[in-house]
Amino acid sequence: MSDIDVVEVRQALRLVAKDVEIPRDLAARVRHGGRRRVRRRRVAAIGGVLAVTLAGVAGITNLAERPAPAPETLGDQLMSQPTRGDLAGDKQYLREVLSTYVETRDQTPLAGLGVTEHPVGPAHVAWAGNTPAGPAAAVVQRTKVPSKSARGGPGSGQIGGDTGVLIKFIGTAPSGRPEAVGTDYFGHHNYKGNSLAFLVGRDRSVLVVLDVGAALDFSTRRTYTTTTISRIDWAPLRFADGAAVLTVSPQRGRYSVAVREHNSGDYVGVGNLTDPAEQPGDRGLDWSTPPNDKSPVAQPARFPVNGADPSLADCWHECAGADTYRKLLGSGAPPGLEPQANLAVAQDWIAYGKTPSGSLFIACDLRVGSDPTRSMIVIEGKSGQPTTLYGPPVERSSPLPVLIELPDQEGWLVARKNARLEYRVGAHDWVDAGKNASLLSAEATAVRVDGTEVGLR
Incomplete structure (x- = not known):
């Protein structure tokens, strides 16, 4: 399966699947349905090689003297950095965030890809800070994607065998407790995630974008003319202590916000949009033909x-x-x-x-x-x-x-x-x-x- 096929599977699962195995022919059926295919691309590496030194490990001599390789994904970069944000020192809040992460790790359609099943090592709070909608955080953890032989399901090994980084975004529920608002996965080979942004608040009116050293812009609306669909309101994000935090128009139920690299670069994912329930579709005209004996799905x-x-x-x-x-x-x-x-x-x-x-x-x-x-x-x-x-x-x-x-x-x-x-x-x-x-x-x-x-x- 090619990189494009895997991206199609990922998008399809985000929209219609939850805790399911990946059918062998899902990518073909996505093409058959005529959906526009897009390649998810990572934010380009900024600022040169990030040098990190591994801490000593009991039973292995001289390991502390060996530099680790440069991060392969943005997930690796977030794993390698200390917790940032003005709540980085709030141990009670960090404990609550990590507890919420563990409780909700599998609560995402991405679980159907197997990326949540086998965590490797402890989870790490990459950022924790106050926002106008209450405390928020981002948690990362290395996970192993099981191979086909390990899971045994048809098609389940097409991505398998890699170790990547799961990221979960945490906001504040109306009760005041932390709540998970989105998930993504940074893979090393076929499967590349890029969600660094997420929305929090009851009406999803606060945008948080993690700082990975890249210059990023944001937009809050699409502009329609008779011949174009575009964004003309791009503005630069200002980062402080690991993230940019700003108030936007309420996004719950519409999600028109977008983030991209500065000056027309690649888009950055918004973590909330990994949950299909967060993108309710307009009913349109309801002219489609309901499913019948000839077609198991509605036809226009x-x-x-x-x-x-x-x-x-x-x-x-x-x-x-x-x-x-x-x-x-x-x-x-x-x-x-x-x-x-x-x-x-x-x-x-x-x-x-x-x-x-x-x-x-x-x-x-x-x-x-x-x-x-x-x-x-x-x-x-x-x-x-x-x-x-x-x-x-x-x-x-x-x-x-x-x-x-x-x-x-x-x-x-x-x-x-x-x-x-x-x-x-x-x-x-x-x-x-x-x-x-x-x-x-x-x-x-x-x-x-x-x-x-x-x-x-």
Whole structure:
């Protein structure tokens, strides 16, 4: 299994698994589902080699004189440093934090990878400090990932045999006691974690980012235009005594915050997002077809538009014609999104067909992280990259929740499941536009949805 496959397994487990074995074909099924794949990358090493000297070990002579190798991962770096933060000397709090760590070590979907099963050596509090939301901490511990022969489960040895560092993030519960808020794992080979940030507080409005010697920036929101999804509010983090601590807008249930290396570098993981329950998805339009005898999972409703082959809707994962549309959709995935954004595409509906000029297009629902669901359309580029357009947040109660104007006077894409559609130009008669979805003439001035008129101008 390649590094990319392992990352796909990790993301899939974060979203849908808890305490499960890894199926051999999970990576293939993730690809088949059309999710955008991203490679999780570590923060680059900063400041040169970190020289550490091993303490003497009973029964081994001269070991204290041998320098240890440079840390291979950020987890190694955190393990090798003394506890930092203004609560580093509070022995009672550190005991409570370590007790919480032991009690909750297995309470993470990452347990399905086996990374919590075999701790090696004692746990270490890397940072402990006061925040506006109460005390918080980060605990690290070396763990052994069991080999296939040790666990015996199918596919369980694909990552196995390595020693890495588990990290658990601790906040303060409403009761005042420490609570675990997220987990990650720093592996040495195939499996590379990079969560150095976490959110605490009842509404998750305090961001803590551990200091590993790298210059980092943070952002609190994504900005949407008709052609881009980006972040334009990046600001530098200021570290003190092992961490940056700052108040942000409440993140509970939305998680729009992000951290990255300074000046467009790699993203740093946010530890809370290892828990799928922390990323509730917007319901969208609920147009998908429920599971049935043919499909064990829900399938998006599929609408052929402007003369497209309707039979493709019934063989979306098998037919060659549908494969062309699927590839087009993949090429229009939003670029540059943070790895933990939890991109959801084509969950509720898909409309496909040709524009009046003959270009293929595919449209669907789009959700980034826990942001509101929007519409997206990807139009084939005859001599270059496809054109991708993003609509405003959809309104479930709107008579016409999907309304996208195509560029170059190619018309209007409209959609509402099971609705009869009509349009007209100016004061002319209404023209039948079919059912579910339609590509209307660029001259259209109004559309009627089951008798309800919606203006286009």
